[in-house]
Amino acid sequence: MTDTPPEPLDEDAAWTAFQARDRAADGRFVVAVKTTGIYCRPSCAARRPRREHVRFLNTPGAARAAGFRACLRCLPDDVTRDRQAVVAAIVLIDAADVPPSLDTLAAQVGYAPHHFHRLFKRATGVTPAAYARARRTARATQALAAEPSITAALYEAGYAAPSRFYADSDQRLGMAPGQWRRGGEGVAIAWTVAPSPMGPLLVAVTDRGLARIAFENDEHALVRALPAADIRPADAATRDRIARIVAATDVPDPVLAEPARRIAFIEAVSQALLGTG
Known part of the structure; x- marks a missing residue:
């Protein structure tokens, strides 16, 4: 089986995201600067080069293969690790009977809590606690239909106490x-x-x-x-x-x-x- 080729980049959209230092574009492509031989995240804080000096590539690997080296300021190779950590955290939240604390979750994926909180929200649009709350709400509606009582439903959904369940x-x-x-x-x-x-x-x-x-x-x-x-x-x-x-x-x-x-x-x-x- 051959690997699926990457989708072509919309270079106009990529340039717009790069100019705006759009963090949401991090990990979707890298920006290689011909005059310096360096590739960066779209959100890199470095001064913007002229458009004709820029190449957009799908991955850090593609940039390295083209002869560019990673920026030491924005560390573009870390984006993949960041994404993998968020994916791993989602798996942990989905599998937990009771939502894990931020400290526990961050430790399990190898990040400092406040830093991981920012990474998670940047990738998903919500905090780890909010994502866990959404999962618990979904379980609560299912449990209310399936369990013999409201008390049984709230514990099945992962609530520690009735007061929180009724408030939610x-x-x-x-x-x-x-x-x-x-x-x-x-x-x-x-x-x-x-x-x-x-x-x-x-x-x-x-x-x-x-x-x-x-x-x-x-x-x-x-x-x-x-x-x-x-x-x-x-x-x-x-x-x-x-x-x-x-x-x-x-x-x-x-x-x-x-x-x-x-x-x-x-x-x-x-x-x-x-x-x-």
Whole structure:
């Protein structure tokens, strides 16, 4: 089997990102400077060369093969290690029954806590704690449907105490857990589907929080999950607000696997909608 060739770079977009020192572009390509023989991250703080003195290459390996050496200021070869650390941390969070602390997570992937916190947020758009919260919310909705009681559901979802579960349920379920288990009985829900770079995103809200947010084209899954609720299309003001927030949310690093990218994007949108980011 042969390796898949890298996708051609959009050099105009790469130049724009380089001029802006866009950290989101780090790891997507490197910038080689012909006059110095050095290659850098797009976000490197060094003075910008003239456009005709620059080459864009997909990887540090390609730059080294072309005869360039790594910048000692921005350390472009470390980007791969940074990304691998974020991927490893996501695996650890996904597998944990109780969300690991930042100190524990950073130690397990070999970084200082504050530095890793920045790396993780840069790659995903959310903090490690926020990503873990999103995973726990997803488990909570599944557990409420499957477990024999609310108490069993909250412990199955990874909550250490009922108080945190009930506090989260207001915003993260948009209703009390008991109402969720009864199919949204007595709850009014407004929904809309907003376009996003990752696909259509259904957002359903109540006067207390978010009833559902997922990559879906219509309300059918919402109706199946909460058949007793009063489910209606959102009004124009609500649709516009949701659309603006979704459009303004950064897309997580493409190197991250699914479903991690979608979970992170949904959590970033959720924080913006709830005003908790």
